[in-house]
Amino acid sequence: MLRRAVTVPLVVLLTGVVWLTLPLWLIGAAALSPFVPGHWRALRLTWLLVVALTAESLLLVVLLGTWLASGCGRRLRTAYWEGVHYDLVQGTMWLLFREARRVLHLSIVTEGPEPDAHPGVPLLVCCRHAGPGDSFTLVHALMDWYDREPRVVLKDSLGWDPVVGTVLRRIPARFISPGSGEDLEDQIAALATDLDGNDAFVIFPEGGNFTVERRARAIERLTGLGLHAMARRAEGMLHVLAPRPGGVIAALDAAPEADVMMVAHTGLDHLNGVRDLWRELPMDKQLVMRWWQVPRAEIPEGREERIEWLYDWWQHIDDWVEQHRPEDLSPGRWRR
Structure with a gap:
């Protein structure tokens, strides 16, 4: 406050x-x-x-x-006022993305199941985390295209933005502080509980924005923990970080009726800082988002099986990014 x-x-x-x-x-x-x-x-x-x-x-x-x-x-925190705040967020993001498309010559293409493919089913949305503003783009797509009310998990540092800090304390959301000693999985489970048919719980399993350095540290962390099989799988994925399964499993347990939506994107993920953004303006770029809806019946029940399932999907996302990365990016520049 x-x-x-x-x-x-x-x-x-x-x-x-x-x-x-x-x-x-x-x-x-x-x-x-x-x-x-x-x-x-x-x-x-x-x-x-x-x-x-x-x-x-x-x-x-x-x-x-x-x-x-x-x-x-x-x-x-009543349903009426939560709906009002979701409408305010949706309208503001519509304005900002409209100006971004007009001024930056940025287009956003969404590929995947139609919004009404599984009506009335709550969603757990697991998204790749890379590039500037991908979390805002994801939330915008969920509200504008899928007509969903997102529940978002994000780092406490983002609460310094006055709008983010105010709005996300009036709708279902969680600010988390990695390393604070709090049980993050319990917080995630609490937020994913009691989802209704127009809700979408949003989580980024990688835990941070992709960079080459973070990828290397993630592999080193898995090796240091003795998780050599997971480290080897992470080494085979060039465009994503090794997913951290704890939060995803906690959300799956808390929302047993929900389907899972996997989301990949490419087009702006090579922009890792202010210098990259400045160099690319005006962008004249296309951001492509690919969605896959996984029915609940296809999700395994055991913890180890779910970890394997999540890694399989992250490998699939990595393969998709490899196939759809922008043509003007050479492999050397992409992996810099």
Whole structure:
């Protein structure tokens, strides 16, 4: 609460200052653009930052209004107000992705089962974690294409963003702190309990965004734990981290009626930092998301069998990424 009491006014104040000085920002970005590679790169990035900052500030003002209208927060966790907050998130993300597609020339292609393929069945969504903003893209697709209400597990550090920290404390979600000593599997199980037919529990089994360095550390960790068979399987996967099965198994146990949705994506996963993003603007890229729905009857029951099943799927995702990676990326650059 104290953290948001500091960050919320700062964001709103910063937005006001940016809009008051916006002509200067736009003139400066336009003047800089001829000296920067890429067509109007500086101007495009400036505009996107202004849009994102404005959307965040407006949403914070609306969130204050919902808090007051819900009896100063007393009814916020009711089904009605949770639905209101999901609608607010969906509308804001629609705006941001619309601007990203328009300004960055970014397209998003979704492949997989139709949204009504299994109506009324709750989903456990296991997604590859790589590239900038893939968690936001996944949530956007779940809400916009599949018409689902996501329940998200994410690191506590993301709660520093005032909108994320506010909204995700008003809808079913969990901030977790790896290394804090808390039982993370219990927290995951609690969030995955009592899913209804339009819910989607979201988890990233790799536990972090893919980089070559993290891949090597994950293999070393498995070897150090004496899990040599799992380490060998991880060595055979070039584009994903070795999945950590504990959270997935906890979610499966907590939601025995749910199907599983496996998600792979490629197109932006070679962008590992601000320098990569700057180099690629305007992107003119296509992000492809591939979904596979796994019926509950096809999921094994035993723990060891489920670990093997999860590794099999992650190998399948790795193979799919290998086959669908962007053509303009050479293998050397991709694996850098």
